[in-house]
Amino acid sequence: MSSHAASSHTSAVVGHEAAHDPNLKHHFENADQQKESASIGMWVFLLTELMFFGGLFLAYFVYRQWYPAAFISASNKTDVLIGAINTTVLICSSLTMALAVHYASLGKKQLLVFFLIATLLLGGIFLGVKGYEYHDKWVHHEIPGEHFECEGCQDAGHAQLFFSLYFGMTGLHASHMIIGFGILLVLIFQANRGDFTAKWYTPVEMFGLYWHFVDIVWIFLFPLLYLIDRVGRPLL
Amino acid sequence: MQEHSEHHIVPKRVYALVFTTLIIMTWVTAWISTVDLGPMNIWVALSIAVFKASIVVLFFMHVKYGTRLTKMIVCSGILWLMFLLFVTMGDMWTRGWMGVPGR
Amino acid sequence: MIAATVPVKEEKNYMNAEHGLKSWLLTQDHKRIALLYLLSVTVFFIVGGLFAALIRLELTTPAGDLLDSNTYNKVFTAHGVVMIFFFLIPSIPAILGNFLLPLMIGAKDLAFPRINLLSWYVYMLGGTLGVVVLATGGVDTGWTFYTPLSTTYSNGYVVLTAMAAFVAGFSSILTGLNFIVTVHRMRAPGLTWFRLPLFVWAHYATSVIMILGTPVIAVTLFMLMLERGLHIGFFDPAYGGDPVLFQHLFWFYSHPAVYIMILPSMGVISEVVSTFCSKKPFGYTFIAFSSVAIAVFGFLVWGHHLYVSSQSAYAGMVFSILTYILAIPSAIKIFNWAATMYKGQVRLTAPMLYALGFIGLFTVGGLTGLFLAAMGLDVHVTDTYFVVAHFHYVMVGGAIMGYMAGLHYWWPKITGRMYSQLWAKVACCLVFIGFNLTFFPQFVLGYLGMPRRYHVYPVEFQVLNVLSSGGAAVLGLGYLIPGVYFLWSLKYGAKAGDNPWGATTLEWQTSSPPPTANFEVTPVVTTEVYDYSNTEVPHIV
Known part of the structure; x- marks a missing residue:
């Protein structure tokens, strides 16, 4: 069996290694290729996240359509003021994250660290408020399960579905925040150590995408969970 | 490329x-x-x-300043989410159209 | 000619580059990870096969004498879960795709080697958990986990099994993500999209499904686990939930998952048919785009699994029409392979025999799928052996035949050794005969009305069931023989050479087995991929 490799298809050139960049992995040709690969990979990952949340959103839409009365009265149990403030906090953290990426791309280490810490703090406030809300629901027996009660709810039997979705969706969202929290701690450590330069700050940039995505999920959760038909009720 | x-x-x-x-x-x-x-x-x-x-x-x-590929990925994500939401809701919306015999 | 290597002594390749268990378990080389997958997927295939053997043994007699009904339920569930989540879904993409994708596009590795290794560990975690749970306690819901059986009434370990499938799902997400980025960003200079081998197109389409479908099954199983654990009413009618919503969410992934299994096989067949006819595939762009069309339209037909649920009949009609439309891209491929062979000098090597088997069996599986897409007929044969036969024709006759074709085709590249053509052909014939003997009677059984998932049946069905069980034994033998000659070839097989089949794609232009970095120098592509004008047709023993 002679090995007759066809040569028509290709011609060879000498693989040129880019100038030694400590952050360039061996299997990439150059830094651009590596950076773009990371970016596409992150976007594709966010696509999976979108579909992951999509299943819960679908369940929400189906049951909201089926049991409007239960959803209205159960949703009215949430505190809009707290929800709106928390949304504001999360949007602020998105801004600080965007600025962190901005200063990373300019190579300004101290501002990068500052805005990463700001993002961390704002995320912490959001989670704290969320914890307070959960506690409040716990006190009022609004946790789905055996002891579930929905005082003064119309169609109270189906109100539990609303709260199942409420906890499912905000819980999944919060778990994403907690994971983000962990990654942020690592990034702050690395940024402070001076790992990132204006030429290479891919982890910061990729984490920024993740953080904004989590923000977007909340942007939808806020009106869907807190703002169903508040007509005739004071906003604050 | x-x-x-x-x-x-x-x-x-x-x-x-x-x-x-x-x-x-x-x-x-x-x-x-x-x-x-x-x-x-x-x-x-x-x-x-x-x-x-x-x-x-x-x-x-930064999608506004991103590559065409990034834009495509974002759009396909939205499209597929719409597949999931609207096709299923299509079932939910039309389920009541046909009566159940005997009811 | 790239690898004009004069064999001095032992050439350095990816297999002998490093030694020791650690060098395998911590490798980031896509070729080694592919072999890790090959080993583990084979183990899961054997486990799934043993469960199948139990099913067929039980069904040789009409009475339920071997297994009681509860055990039987657990056995067919285990067979389904293992074969689908731990064998079929990772089989071709994670083994052959992993090994070949970077080689075919002239890259040194996948874009994210560490994520690739991670995907194997995640897969092993899910698979091990799954097999342990299924073997020790078991689940009786069938692999579909339909609610409210799974959430309320089942006595088995539903949550743990769902967890196993959930975890394994992340492995396929990671693989898909890696493939997409790799195809977009790692192609060799000059390798434009329409110079990509059809195998790469098929894997790209598969990855799209993995990326967009798998998260939905993940969230569905997540809701299922919550519901089972806490009874909070996502799918429980007692709380106003909708069990049909579970079916929607489940099949939103699980129908496209069928294309995760079949599309890579189609990619293999495109390569094999082209090589052994030494002809450019007829209608290259049509085959390429039909893969993408299957990936897209495959997401719009899931409702044909819900015809007998309380899904709206109007939605059913739309799903039915869309399913018929989806037959078109599959048919395009079949016709194009046939047209490629037409007036070609077909060399009937072992991979080609498997490919021919694929084309025939997949056609039967696909066409009976159209019967089932018709709402009226589907009501008649729903949950009968007709359905069982249909999807086994697609998954065993299609996906596994394609997997075997691919394994035989690229074995010389993967190991550098040639196996016995004679034995390979014998095994292929056994598989073909055994397969048809197993599953064709099931079409008849189903049409006569034998329901699936029961361990006792009326006496008049016995003849066909015995035929089916006998066929399963032949089929099992047909799958065992390759195990023997593949292992034999590792030690005694003749050296294969770089390009034993006279193929044109890039992976054949590096040495066999390839060096760790795949190519000595990055190839630059100057012509279209299937250009046989300069290729000599070799003689194969």
Whole structure:
């Protein structure tokens, strides 16, 4: 069996290694290729996240359509003021994250660290408020399960579905925040150590995408969970 | 074959504008839920949410300055989410159209 | 000619580059990870096969004498879960795709080697958990986990099994993500999209499904686990939930998952048919785009699994029409392979025999799928052996035949050794005969009304069931023989050479087995991929 490799298809050139960049992995040709690969990979990952949340959103839409009365009265149990403030906090953290990426791309280490810490703090406030809300629901027996009660709810039997979705969706969202929290701690450590330069700050940039995505999920959760038909009720 | 993403530095003014819009829209959507628009309430709320999400994607996540591929990935994500939501809702919306014999 | 290597002594390749268990378990080389997958997927295939053997043994007699009904339920569930989540879904993409994708596009590795290794560990975690749970306690819901059986009434370990599938799902997400980025960003200079081998197109389409479908099954199983654990009413009618919503969410992934299994096989067949006819595939662009069309439209037909649920009949009609439309891209491929062979000098090597088997069996599986897409007929044969036969024709006759074709085709590249053509052909014939003997009677059984998932049946069905069980024994033998000659070839097989089949794609232009970096120098592609004008047709023993 002679090995007759066809040569028509290709011609060879000498693989040129880019100038030694400590952050360039061996299997990439150059830094651009590596950076773009990371970016596409992150976007594709966010696509999976979108579909992951999509299943819960679908369940929400189906049951909201089926049991409007239960959803209205159960949703009215949430505190809009707290929800709106928390949304504001999360949007602020998105801004600080965007600025962190901005200063990373300019190579300004101290501002990068500052805005990463700001993002961390704002995320912490959001989670704290969320914890307070959960506690409040716990006190009022609004946790789905055996002891579930929905005082003064119309169609109270189906109100539990609303709260199942409420906890499912905000819980999944919060778990994403907690994971983000962990990654942020690592990034702050690395940024402070001076790992990132204006030429290479891919982890910061990729984490920024993740953080904004989590923000977007909340942007939808806020009106869907807190703002169903508040007509005739004071906003604050 | 490579589609180089020009590294675009977004001016801070843009961030400020987007941020302000997001905050305003948050409170607008909260306020508008107290106004009786009938069945339009949810659509208004969702439109505002879509608008807010779009400016986050376009400016905070730099898709406006990104490659065509990034834009394509974002669009396909939205399209597939619509597949999931609308095709299933199509079932839910039409389920009652055909009566059940004997009922 | 790239690898004009004069064999001095032992050439350095990816297999002998490093030694020791650690060098395998911590490798980031896509070729080694592919072999890790090959080993583990084979183990799961054997486990799934043993469960199948139990099913067929039980069904040789009409009475339920070997297994009681509860055990039987657990056995067919285990067979389904293992074969689908731990064998079929990772089989071709994670083994052959992993090994070949970077080679075919002239890259040194996948874009994210560490994520690639992670995907194997995640897969092993899910698979091990799954097999342990299924073997020790078991689940009786069938692999579909339909609610409210799974959430309320089942006595088995539903949550743990769902967890196993959930975890394994992340492995396929990671693989898909890696493939997409790799195809977009790692192609060799000059390798434009329409110079990509059809195998790469098929894997790209598969990855799209993995990326967009798998998260939905993940969230569905997440809701299922919550519901089972806490009874909070996502799918429980007692709380106003909708069990049909579970079916929607489940099949939103699980129908496209069928294309995760079949599309890579189609990619293999495109390569094999082209090589052994030494002809450019007829209608290259049509085959390429039909893969993408299957990936897209495959997401719009899931409702044909719900015809007998309380799904709206109007939705059913739309799903039915869309399913018919989806037959078009599959048919395009079949016709194009046939047209490629037409007036070609077909060399009937072992991989080609498997490929021919694939084309025939997949056609039967696909066409009976159209019967089932018709709402009226589907009501008649729903949950009968007709359905069982149909999807086994697609998954065993299609996906596994394609997997075997691919394994035989690229074995010389993967190991550098040639196996016995004679034995390979014998095994292929056994598989073909055994397969048809197993599953064709099931079409008849189903049409006569034998329901699936029961361990006792009326006496008049016995003849066909015995035929089916006998066929399963032949089929099992047919799968065992390759195990023997493949292992034999590792030590005694003749050296294969770089390009034993006279193929044109890039992976054949590096040495066999390839060096760790795949190519000595990055290849630059100057012509279209299937250009046989300069290729000599070798003689194969």
